[in-house]
Amino acid sequence: MATADALRYTRIPLTPGSGAIPALGFGTLIPDPTATKQATKTALEVGFRHLDCAERYRNEDAVGAAMQDVFTAGKIQRKDVFVTTKLWNTNHRPERVKPAFDASRRRLQLDYVDCYLIHTPFAFRPGDEQDPRDERGQVIYDPGVTLIETWRALESLVDDGRCNAIGLSDITLDKLREIVAAARIKPAVVQVESHPYLPEWGLLEYCKLHGIVLLAFAALGHGMKPSLLEDPVIAGIARRLHKTPAQVVLAWAVQRGTALLTTSTTPSRIRQNFDLSTIPEEAMQEIRDEITTNVRFNAVVKTGVPGFIPQVG
Numbered sequence: 601m602a603t604a605d606a607l608r609y610t611r612i613p614l615t616p617g618s619g620a621i622p623a624l625g626f627g628t629l630i631p632d633p634t635a636t637k638q639a640t641k642t643a644l645e646v647g648f649r650h651l652d653c654a655e656r657y658r659n660e661d662a663v664g665a666a667m668q669d670v671f672t673a674g675k676i677q678r679k680d681v682f683v684t685t686k687l688w689n690t691n692h693r694p695e696r697v698k699p700a701f702d703a704s705r706r707r708l709q710l711d712y713v714d715c716y717l718i719h720t721p722f723a724f725r726p727g728d729e730q731d732p733r734d735e736r737g738q739v740i741y742d743p744g745v746t747l748i749e750t751w752r753a754l755e756s757l758v759d760d761g762r763c764n765a766i767g768l769s770d771i772t773l774d775k776l777r778e779i780v781a782a783a784r785i786k787p788a789v790v791q792v793e794s795h796p797y798l799p800e801w802g803l804l805e806y807c808k809l810h811g812i813v814l815l816a817f818a819a820l821g822h823g824m825k826p827s828l829l830e831d832p833v834i835a836g837i838a839r840r841l842h843k844t845p846a847q848v849v850l851a852w853a854v855q856r857g858t859a860l861l862t863t864s865t866t867p868s869r870i871r872q873n874f875d876l877s878t879i880p881e882e883a884m885q886e887i888r889d890e891i892t893t894n895v896r897f898n899a900v901v902k903t904g905v906p907g908f909i910p911q912v913g
């Protein structure tokens with residue numbers, strides 16, 4: 601168990617040879633490029649050492665510019681930051697993987713990427729249109745490529761030496777099992793929605809057994825209703841421990857052995873989200889036992905189409 605002061609610096613070892621991932625990650629799913637650059641710089645300055653990016657977010661160049669500013673200022677070096685980015689659904693065909701990866705690296709201004717993920721297991725029609733639709737507005741999927749074929753292309757990126765670790769996102773346990781069984785290089789990271797309203801204990805157990813890091817997105821419930829941060833169990837623990845609800849939820853995620861992603865464009869919240877310390881075992885247990893609300897906020901796992909769904913009521 602990490603001591604109170606060290607929790608925020610927790611790093612989780614990746615499959616042998618791939619280094620370690622900082623448990624606290626800052627997500628860059630921020631629509632506005634100026635806000636992306638500012639928030640990314642703030643995140644690095646307050647101490648975040650893991651940035652989560654994606655070609656789909658269309659702002660890798662803003663993240664790259666933020667990193668360059670911070671590296672040039674001299675306080676943080678490239679090697680100190682763990683950068684994850686993701687292959688979009690329209691680039692699943694093996695011949696499209698390396699060009700997509702290199703384009704992400706160029707936009708991020710990086711020689712190498714620490715972790716590259718297949719953003720979703722759904723292949724869309726290949727091309728420059730990220731959201732291809734037919735005349736009825738239905739997504740056009742690509743039946744001409746399998747997930748394992750795309751995975752093999754990611755394995756080649758590791759062989760080429762410009763990508764240290766590879767993994768999957770928005771994947772179900774069944775599909776993950778298939779890839780683990782067939783892979784030459786096993787997934788090091790699996791990124792899925794997870795928080796106390798969607799703890800994914802079964803997936804976490806499988807990941808721990810196979811040395812895979814579960815990287816939880818929407819760690820604070822994406823600010824949506826029902827509000828995790830207003831949950832009476834979370835709020836009660838926060839009051840008792842003199843922490844904010846967000847700090848309780850993020851500490852819970854780290855202490856149960858996941859890495860996490862949180863996002864904010866508010867400097868004081870970015871700082872608050874890094875300023876974590878360990879919560880007592882009773883509080884961990886209380887969250888596990890007392891919270892019965894079960895909500896998935898993002899339907900991407902079912903369709904490959906990104907987007908948080910507003911909950912009714």
Ligand SMILES: NC(=O)c1ccc[n+]([C@@H]2O[C@H](COP(=O)([O-])OP(=O)(O)OC[C@H]3O[C@@H](n4cnc5c(N)ncnc54)[C@H](OP(=O)(O)O)[C@@H]3O)[C@@H](O)[C@H]2O)c1
Pocket residue numbers: 626627628629630652653719769770791792816817818819820821822823829844846847861862863864865866869870872873898900906
């Ligand atoms: N693989 C995938 O399909 C996928 C899907 C979604 C997200 N992601 C990744 O996961 C990252 C995090 O996801 P997320 O945006 O859902 O994260 P989140 O941290 O659960 O939600 C962000 C929301 O919470 C608010 N917030 C942040 N800190 C707070 C605090 N201390 N107190 C109160 N509210 C707070 C933010 O508001 P303000 O900005 O107004 O402060 C923002 O509205 C994304 O950036 C992206 O990198 C991946």
